[in-house]
Every structure is written in C-alpha cells, then in structure tokens.
Amino acid sequence: AQSVTQLDSQVPVFEEAPVELRCNYSSSVSVYLFWYVQYPNQGLQLLLKYLSGSTLVESINGFEAEFNKSQTSFHLRKPSVHISDTAEYFCAVDSQGGSEKLVFGKGTKLTVNP
C-alpha cells in the first residue's frame, strides 16, 4: 500500500524567509502527487498537483513542488513566505494509480512569524 511521510510536523519561519516542507512517498508504480493546504478553521483546498509532464509544478500564490522519482519525493517550497501562508499543509498520493482515492501524510504546520 502507498504511504506518505511528512518529516516535519511543525515548521516555524520568519516572514520573507524561504521555506521547504518535505514529503516522501512509497510506491513502485506511477504516482499522482498533491499538496493540500488547510487554513485555520477551514476545510482543505488543493494547492498544486503533479499528474504527468514537467516535474516542477507551481501554485498561483508562489509555492512550487518538484517531483523527484529517484528520491521518491515531492517537496514544497516557497522563496519568501507571508504571514498569510500560516496553515497546515498536507502531502497526498493517489493510492492505486488512477483510483482517485488519496492517501494523506500527517501534515506540517507552517507558522510564519513577523
């Protein structure tokens, strides 16, 4: 079965600093990969996804993630964070290669301090 590991449960950073949230997955088949974000007191929303094509994917608010097949990773990065990026971030993988059933990591709480 697929699994997702988010190595950091909490990441505190200062505003305008760069950040990387790490995600590794286990799979022996092709995967679809996702990052979801949960702002305080809200449901989750999709931040970005990798299905095929370019291994670097970007979101509209400046986040990017790179699919690295050899390292089975899909780390999320942003060169300069804002206070409003404070949220919990979840990495997810499609569990059966096309099933649309996702397996989520345990989440990383990003706190951006002024």
Added chain:
Amino acid sequence: DVKVTQSSRYLVKRTGEKVFLECVQDMDHENMFWYRQDPGLGLRLIYFSYDVKMKEKGDIPEGYSVSREKKERFSLILESASTNQTSMYLCASSSPGINAYEQYFGPGTRLTVT
C-alpha cells in the same frame, strides 16, 4: 464555486447514540469521500463512493457506515457512538475529467462523544 456543505460545524453526542453526519455537494460530482482528521494522524479515509448506491471501505471503516441515495448527498453514520470517535470529520467530492483528483472539501464537523 464548488460548494461542499456539512450539516453541522459542531456536534456533541452521548456514548451509544446513533449519529448522522450529512454532506451535500452542488457540482454533480460522481465521487464522494468521508475522512476523519486527528492531530498528528492527518486525514484517514473512512468510506468513499463512486456513484449512487455504491460504497467502498476506506482505511478505517470499523464503527461507521454510509449511505448514498442521491448523487449530491453522502451520509456518514455512527451506529453506536463511542468516545474514540471524537474527531473532526471532513467530507469531500471530486469528478473524473480535467480536474480529476482535485477533491473539494467541506468545512468539517467537529464531533465530541461524551
């Protein structure tokens, strides 16, 4: 905008009660999902449905059942609530096609079983 609504934001029930959590989506999505979210454990899939009257077990179905009589509505049922079912419950929906794998989440129901 896609909207997924859940019947209650907060719910308090007693041990042994039968509990119904309702979820409605307004985008004619085929797929619907129920997750529970616990601190440090991320999201875990309870049940999902690919079509009306169809259901499949997720990773933690014990103690739960579901019902999908109409395409837009997916209900989660706790037959006899127990304290270990105290949690945040999230409903999501998705559809195959151009936005495949993008799950749209409701705001969640925080259930407390006393």
